[in-house]
Amino acid sequence: MLNMVDRLVPGVTTVTPHARYYAVHALVAHEAVGRDLSGKDTQELLRRVEVALAVVSTHHDHEVRLPKAHGQDALAGVSPVVLAEAAQPGKGGYSSSPWGFWRPYSASERALGILEPGGSSLTPGPRSDEAVLRASLGPLLELAAQEEIGDEAAAFSDPLCLCTAGEAPDGQWLSTILCGVGDGPTTPHDRDRRETISLLARVLATHQVESLTQDFTEAVAFGEFGVTDEVAASLSITSAWQGLLLRNYVVGAWRRLWAWLVNQIESFMPAEELGDRLAAELPNQTVGAFVDDLPSSIDGNGHTAPVEPALRRSDWPSPCTELAVLAIGARRTKELEGDSLRAFIGNERIRDRELSPLWMCRRLEEHRSQHLRDFARELVRILLARAQRIALAKSQRRDDGSLWVPSRVRSRDGHLFAVGTEGSGDVGLRIDQLGSVLVGAGVLTNATGHWKVTERGWALLA
Incomplete structure (x- = not known):
């Protein structure tokens, strides 16, 4: 899942919601090179600039809907902000990291060529335009050089707030990189990202979109849109997105089912009882009847x-719903074709692995005559054994000689106990983050609560 997402949305991750930070980090890189700063001095400059950005962003009535600036909550209610204190890493500062919020963005900035690809330091890349960055964000350097920032930050909010980047030179510069236009050679990553943005734009043009990831998923994964819509059908990436989105339901089902099981574990519970608890949630029928009764x-x-979304909205008990989603995923291995199928089942090295859709398809076929509740008990044994194998493979010896095992479920003498709860959320597809960055770059807008493509966005994608 994560490898496919990385291929289809290069240059954006689940922790990169703001377009302007790409430009800010590039500007700091140019300033550090121009002043021949040491690594420590570059860190200090970076943190002071990010503090200045967070402060000015609190003084603006935001024109578009974006997450808060990084570190803004830590600085809330502080006026004036003393740079030397606020920029210090750790307690009392805006960030605990010596590099502020650059590290989460660094891989994306290198992938886009904004920073030097393959490097590890804050070094300008081939697509970084120093003149544009200074024209847009030069005043940030002036604010960062002050001892403190008070009410005068309001005078800088219009040009420097996160929400105004879309109309500024730095936003326009970033939008051309994201959309893969302009001079210079393009890479396969550029083409995939452009097609993903084009597909997203087409969904926005043909659907009423309020929840970006959910509405994009239901438009592309299901129905005729990907086949009959002229633009969507012309994009080589549409089928791959369909397979990936459908696979996400399967992965999400396993995560929800496992989280439900972990939450059932009481102190020192016999392992067999956990299987019994899952069995009690399922209907009294065979595996074959359960599968055949599905829509x-x-x-x-x-x-x-x-x-899949209909099942998630149903009144079925949660583990029963997730088992049904897994069965639908198994069925899709025989229904999908081409790139959709390849994205759904994975490459040849992993497609037959335990818990994959093909693996589940075989198990359901081989156990059609078995009672569903017995099938569930066996499934729990498989999940527990798998969890133990993975935890042991990732275990590490501590300095004091004890063994650290990264598992929330422990087994002893045939009994289970839990040391925490498991997350049950879906794998992040980066669609929300891509949309947020595109808003910041002026390609999309969500000012009215509905997502739309801007005029400049359409011009870039034409």
Whole structure:
């Protein structure tokens, strides 16, 4: 899942929500090179600039909906902000990291060529335009050089706030990089990112979109849109996105089912009882009857039917719902074709692995006559054994000689106990973060609560 997301959305991650930070970090890189700063001095400059950005962003009535500036909450209610104190890493500062919030952005900035690809330091890359960056963000350097920032920050909020980047030179510069236009050679990553943005833009043009990831998922994964829409059908990446989105339901089902099981574990519970608890949530029927009773995963026109989101909205008990989603995923291994199928089942090295859709398909077929509750008990044994193997493979010896085992479920003498709860959220697809960055770069807008493409966005994607 993560490898496919990285391929389809290069240059954006789940922790890179702001377009302007790409430009800010590039500007700091140019300033550090121009002044021949040491690594320690570059860190200090970076932190002071990020503090200045957070302060000015609190003094603006935001024109578009964006997350808060990094470190803004830590500085809330402080006026004036003393730079030497606020920029210090650790307690009392805006960030605990010596590099502020640059590290989460660094890989994306290198992937885009904004910083030097393959490097590890804050060094300008081939696509960094120093003149544009200074024209937009030069005043940030002046604010960062002050001893403190008080009410005068309001005078800088219009040109420097996160929400105004889309109309500024730095936003326009970043938008051309993200959309893969302009001079210079392009890479496969540039083409994939441009096609993903084009697909997202087409969804926004043809659907009423309020929840970006959810609405994008349901438009691309299900129905005829990817096949009959002229633009979506022309993009080589559409089928891959369909397979990835459908696979995310499968991965999410395993995560939810495992989280449910972990939450059932009481102090020193017999392992067999955990299987019994899952069995008690399931209907009294065979595996074959359970699978056959599920809704059709193909609609009347031969397109993928939105069964997975419908199941998630159903009244079924949670583990029963997730098992149904897994069964639908198994069925899709025989229904999808081409790039959709390849993205859904993975490459040849991993497609037959335990818990994969193909693996689940075989198990359901081989155990059609078995009672569903017995099938569930066996599934719990498989999950527990798998969890133990993974935890032991990742275990490490501490300095004091004890063994650190990264698992929330422990087993002793056939009994289980839990040392925490498991997360049950879906794998991040980066669509929300991509949308946020594109808003900051002036390609999209969500000012009215509905996502739309701006005029400049359409011009870049034409």
